[in-house]
Amino acid sequence: MPQGIGTVVKAPLSRQSSLVTHPSLGSFRRVLAARGEQGDRPYGTPGTGGPSCSPREILRRLRGAVPGCPLLSHPEELRPYECDGLTAYRQIPLAVAIPESVAQVQEILRVCRTLRVPVIPRGAGTGLSGGALPNRSGLVLSMTRFRKILAVDPLNRTARVEPGVTNRAISEATSPFGLFYAPDPSSEVACTIGGNIAENAGGLHCLKYGLTVHNVLSVKILTAEGEWLVLGSEAYDAAGFDLLALLIGSEGLLGVVVEATVRLLPRPPLARLIVAAFPSVESASTAVGKLIGEGFAPAGLEMMDNLAIRAAEAFVHAGYPVEAAALLLCEFDGGPEEVDDQIELAEKRLRESGADFLRSSSSEEERLLLWKGRKSAFPAAGRMAPDYYCMDGTIPRRSLPEALLRIARLSEEFRLPVANVFHAGDGNLHPLILYDASHPHELQQAERLGRRILELCVELGGVITGEHGVGVEKLGSMCIQFRAPELAQFHRIKEAFDPDGILNPGKAVPLLHRCAELGAMHVHQGALPFPEIERY
Numbered sequence: 001m002p003q004g005i006g007t008v009v010k011a012p013l014s015r016q017s018s019l020v021t022h023p024s025l026g027s028f029r030r031v032l033a034a035r036g037e038q039g040d041r042p043y044g045t046p047g048t049g050g051p052s053c054s055p056r057e058i059l060r061r062l063r064g065a066v067p068g069c070p071l072l073s074h075p076e077e078l079r080p081y082e083c084d085g086l087t088a089y090r091q092i093p094l095a096v097a098i099p100e101s102v103a104q105v106q107e108i109l110r111v112c113r114t115l116r117v118p119v120i121p122r123g124a125g126t127g128l129s130g131g132a133l134p135n136r137s138g139l140v141l142s143m144t145r146f147r148k149i150l151a152v153d154p155l156n157r158t159a160r161v162e163p164g165v166t167n168r169a170i171s172e173a174t175s176p177f178g179l180f181y182a183p184d185p186s187s188e189v190a191c192t193i194g195g196n197i198a199e200n201a202g203g204l205h206c207l208k209y210g211l212t213v214h215n216v217l218s219v220k221i222l223t224a225e226g227e228w229l230v231l232g233s234e235a236y237d238a239a240g241f242d243l244l245a246l247l248i249g250s251e252g253l254l255g256v257v258v259e260a261t262v263r264l265l266p267r268p269p270l271a272r273l274i275v276a277a278f279p280s281v282e283s284a285s286t287a288v289g290k291l292i293g294e295g296f297a298p299a300g301l302e303m304m305d306n307l308a309i310r311a312a313e314a315f316v317h318a319g320y321p322v323e324a325a326a327l328l329l330c331e332f333d334g335g336p337e338e339v340d341d342q343i344e345l346a347e348k349r350l351r352e353s354g355a356d357f358l359r360s361s362s363s364e365e366e367r368l369l370l371w372k373g374r375k376s377a378f379p380a381a382g383r384m385a386p387d388y389y390c391m392d393g394t395i396p397r398r399s400l401p402e403a404l405l406r407i408a409r410l411s412e413e414f415r416l417p418v419a420n421v422f423h424a425g426d427g428n429l430h431p432l433i434l435y436d437a438s439h440p441h442e443l444q445q446a447e448r449l450g451r452r453i454l455e456l457c458v459e460l461g462g463v464i465t466g467e468h469g470v471g472v473e474k475l476g477s478m479c480i481q482f483r484a485p486e487l488a489q490f491h492r493i494k495e496a497f498d499p500d501g502i503l504n505p506g507k508a509v510p511l512l513h514r515c516a517e518l519g520a521m522h523v524h525q526g527a528l529p530f531p532e533i534e535r536y
């Protein structure tokens with residue numbers, strides 16, 4: 001018999017190495033609460049209610065349907081799939097299928113739908129919100145063998161790729177044509193386009209070039225019923241409802257991506273980076289708004305506060321001024337004359353905004369070194385405290401000074417240091433809450449502080465996700481972000497695509513029941529909104 005989904009198992013620390021070691025979660029450990037966050041009493045999207053037959057029968061039927069497809073079911077084989085980048089949450093699945101053709105995926109979906117087996121699509125498993133976390137009685141559908149770049153069209157500036165291709169691989173394959181794929185998560189060497197589409201991934205250069213949603217023209221998906229859908233088009237417009245935008249960021253809940261056509265951009269001939277140091281966080285964050293407001297279009301605009309600067313400098317010796325209260329890293333790319341002009345003008349504005357130290361790269365080597373500090377800030381943070389918890393939320397740029405001030409106050413209130421290193425130009429915050437998990441009290445404090453930071457983002461007109469998705473991590477915060485009618489609409493969309501609830505159940509959209517439990521849903525005189533919607 002399979003174990004029930006809700007049982008709590010905390011892996012011994014020695015075994016808690018992960019296939020991805022995202023530093024932000026380095027040793028942040030959290031066990032699924034005994035009540036079963038995605039199990040017997042699910043808190044996210046409803047599931048199938050459990051398979052209709054025994055695990056042995058499920059495996060037999062799958063083997064019969066796709067005889068040539070690797071199907072892992074031995075506990076030791078399943079171990080590498082027990083979590084994604086959110087290593088605090090772990091669950092051994094029933095099995096892992098690793099298909100290599102669309103026909104195989106179709107067959108697998110058909111069997112799973114018939115037997116009511118949950119299917120959890122998975123790319124590289126680098127996600128940071130538990131989106132690819134297995135379900136105990138479910139099948140992990142690994143898409144990593146879909147690694148082909150099917151076509152590069154330099155005239156149309158597009159590439160047609162399979163979902164298991166990495167971002168970096170697309171840019172490398174299109175480089176001979178002077179083209180590249182712009183979204184560049186820090187995980188770009190490992191993460192897959194399928195995972196990027198499911199999470200609407202961002203990166204250092206998304207300020208200028210947009211998120212995944214702005215760089216994918218069309219996708220082919222298989223619905224839970226195993227039917228083909230083509231969403232979007234290679235032309236500038238697509239007729240009908242914009243289902244492509246709906247699919248991007250849907251965290252594997254609406255369909256399995258089996259192909260994508262992505263937009264390619266001409267590779268800029270030159271990029272230069274300014275590092276500007278400020279005497280206060282406020283002056284640095286005000287400068288961000290000023291730069292953008294005055295019409296500058298940096299390719300990337302990142303910020304680090306003093307804790308992050310010190311950690312990064314000690315780690316990679318990039319030459320950052322360690323006394324600075326905050327640093328801005330501002331990159332311009334394009335033709336050489338244009339870039340040099342922008343650098344000169346931006347330096348002037350930054351100085352007027354209070355920068356008391358400026359350094360601009362004059363060679364590619366120097367540019368890469370200056371970026372290295374920023375890119376190493378997360379691993380470097382691991383040296384500041386035994387544990388840290390990386391938050392991800394977005395606010396309107398104009399609210400940056402207020403947000404950072406209030407995060408500093410929250411840090412004092414909770415008596416936990418917070419380092420800030422983030423995509424300032426996008427308003428995408430990544431506060432790193434430093435704590436020591438060997439004191440159980442501190443873990444709870446870190447989690448409470450994290451929730452308060454997300455509440456702050458919503459209060460300032462922002463959102464509880466930046467680029468990491470909701471997964472299982474932020475289900476509770478979704479109740480703060482959305483009202484019951486909005487959540488109910490999400491559930492209806494899910495039902496339209498996946499009436500049996502087999503695709504990635506328990507993720508991304510909380511049940512109204514959960515919001516009511518958290519006290520985040522307004523229940524007037526006991527009258528629940530949307531009483532027709534199932535509650536657990």
Ligand SMILES: Cc1cc2nc3c(=O)[nH]c(=O)nc-3n(C[C@H](O)[C@H](O)[C@H](O)COP(=O)(O)OP(=O)(O)OC[C@H]3O[C@@H](n4cnc5c(N)ncnc54)[C@H](O)[C@@H]3O)c2cc1C
Nearest residue numbers: 123124125126127131185186192194195198202252257467
């Ligand atoms: C070191 C590190 C740095 C990171 N930096 C960034 C960053 O700068 N910006 C950023 O946005 N993210 C970042 N991330 C998070 C992560 O890399 C992204 O969310 C990425 O898009 C996940 O891709 P993946 O292939 O690993 O997907 P997985 O983790 O395997 O899955 C993520 C979600 O996608 C779904 N999914 C996967 N494949 C498919 C498919 N074919 N069809 C349907 N659904 C699918 C899964 O069900 C899951 O819900 C970082 C992660 C790490 C570990």
